[in-house]
Amino acid sequence: MRLKKLTFKGGVHPHEYKELAEDKAIEVMPAPELVIIPVQQHIGAPAEPVVAVGDEVKIGDVVCQAKGFVSVPSHATVSGTVKAIDPRPHPVGGKVLSIIIENDGKDEWSPDIAFDENYAELDADEMKKRILNAGLAGMGGATFPSHVKLSPPADKPIDTFILNGAECEPYLTADHRLMLEKTRDILEGVKIIMKILGCKNGYIAIENNKPDAVRAMRQAVKEMKMDAEVVSLPVKYPQGAEKQLIKAITNRKVPAGGLPMDVGCLVHNVGTAKAIFDAVSSKKPLIERVVTVTGLGINEPKNVLARIGTPFQNLIDFCGGLKENTIKIVNGGPMMGIAQYTLEVPVIKGTSGILALTEKETALRDPDPCIRCARCVDVCPMNLLPNEMARQIEYDNFEEAHKLGVLDCIECGSCSFVCPSRIRHVHLFKYAKLEITKSLKARA
Ligand code: SF4
Numbered sequence: 001m002r003l004k005k006l007t008f009k010g011g012v013h014p015h016e017y018k019e020l021a022e023d024k025a026i027e028v029m030p031a032p033e034l035v036i037i038p039v040q041q042h043i044g045a046p047a048e049p050v051v052a053v054g055d056e057v058k059i060g061d062v063v064c065q066a067k068g069f070v071s072v073p074s075h076a077t078v079s080g081t082v083k084a085i086d087p088r089p090h091p092v093g094g095k096v097l098s099i100i101i102e103n104d105g106k107d108e109w110s111p112d113i114a115f116d117e118n119y120a121e122l123d124a125d126e127m128k129k130r131i132l133n134a135g136l137a138g139m140g141g142a143t144f145p146s147h148v149k150l151s152p153p154a155d156k157p158i159d160t161f162i163l164n165g166a167e168c169e170p171y172l173t174a175d176h177r178l179m180l181e182k183t184r185d186i187l188e189g190v191k192i193i194m195k196i197l198g199c200k201n202g203y204i205a206i207e208n209n210k211p212d213a214v215r216a217m218r219q220a221v222k223e224m225k226m227d228a229e230v231v232s233l234p235v236k237y238p239q240g241a242e243k244q245l246i247k248a249i250t251n252r253k254v255p256a257g258g259l260p261m262d263v264g265c266l267v268h269n270v271g272t273a274k275a276i277f278d279a280v281s282s283k284k285p286l287i288e289r290v291v292t293v294t295g296l297g298i299n300e301p302k303n304v305l306a307r308i309g310t311p312f313q314n315l316i317d318f319c320g321g322l323k324e325n326t327i328k329i330v331n332g333g334p335m336m337g338i339a340q341y342t343l344e345v346p347v348i349k350g351t352s353g354i355l356a357l358t359e360k361e362t363a364l365r366d367p368d369p370c371i372r373c374a375r376c377v378d379v380c381p382m383n384l385l386p387n388e389m390a391r392q393i394e395y396d397n398f399e400e401a402h403k404l405g406v407l408d409c410i411e412c413g414s415c416s417f418v419c420p421s422r423i424r425h426v427h428l429f430k431y432a433k434l435e436i437t438k439s440l441k442a443r444a
Pocket residue numbers: 369370371372373374375376377386387390415418419420421422423
């Protein structure tokens with residue numbers, strides 16, 4: 001296939017700050033004394049607790065079970081005793097029912113987890129079953145259940161799979177390190193995904209600010225004799241957003257309100273591909289992930305392999321603590337991440353980074369009125385009118401914002417990034433989406 005213009009309309013070029021952690025090899029963090037496992041770590045129905053206070057668990061034991069098709073289970077990430085099941089602060093906001101496990105320090109694993117030499121011969125249904133049982137949800141931050149993504153309806157065949165190694169959010173380097181250090185595991189995951197989907201075209205998409213990862217992937221693809229192409233993309237945010245990635249690589253446009261499957265494509269993040277390999281080859285559940293702990297406010301920026309459920313405070317301590325001038329902690333990247341009010345929140349399946357930001361890195365001034373400069377319109381990768389949508393939402397005119405396409409906003413934050421009046425568009429758009437969804441449900 002001839003690759004054309006490997007980019008998309010709009011987008012921005014924020015300062016990258018990747019140099020803080022990109023050369024730091026992944027460090028394994030000792031398991032904490034206590035883990036907090038929320039029942040909601042994915043898009044869809046919350047999982048249902050299947051343990052009780054006082055129960056003994058081993059690593060990999062299911063502690064909450066999927067409820068419905070669009071849901072995933074979660075597992076014990078330390079061995080020990082269930083100490084409490086109650087609502088705890090969640091990194092995505094509010095409080096969520098969580099299972100608190102006290103670590104007994106024995107690191108005992110569930111006996112079901114073992115390498116299966118014949119995993120590549122399994123049929124697609126068995127592979128998907130293992131992926132569901134492992135509790136996999138998109139690790140790039142979207143947290144959509146992986147088994148659902150891998151089960152498109154019969155009338156939406158997938159012919160193209162794109163491995164998302166763009167990691168376009170500034171600061172984050174977890175995927176970059178994973179591509180360097182677990183190259184073959186990730187590609188084994190790609191093989192599994194392509195087998196499940198029965199698709200022919202495979203692309204590994206990496207922004208060209210990671211030339212070592214591009215080289216490592218090209219070398220491994222060659223050695224493993226894979227029929228996949230490693231594509232080096234120009235650096236532009238939000239290059240790693242699904243719709244923008246599909247447009248850049250295939251020149252196909254996902255329709256408004258549509259999904260990648262509508263144009264025969266599927267995208268998975270590199271961390272998810274590695275987790276898919278672990279799940280299918282060893283029945284290993286998602287009990288840990290790589291988190292970039294970085295920002296000018298952290299003493300020792302690192303890429304850390306941490307157990308799911310580890311409190312942010314423990315990770316920050318592991319990275320030498322905070323500098324005095326830290327004024328903001330963010331879950332995720334600076335463009336789409338969520339500011340935190342407590343460090344008691346745990347790492348969840350979608351936690352790609354923890355940022356400690358100083359005043360230099362943060363715009364804290366209150367918004368001014370819109371000066372109608374249209375910069376936000378120029379950069380919107382979804383061809384929306386952010387200024388007009390924000391104006392309508394400020395007047396609670398959700399119907400008009402709906403007509404303007406606010407539901408298609410991918411919440412990339414590019415509009416806020418360029419806005420000279422520092423208008424908090426994404427905050428307004430999230431609010432409007434909730435209101436519109438509520439009113440659509442009420443009308444249904
Ligand atoms: S960038 Fe900001 S000031 Fe300019 S039109 Fe958009 S909302 Fe208004």
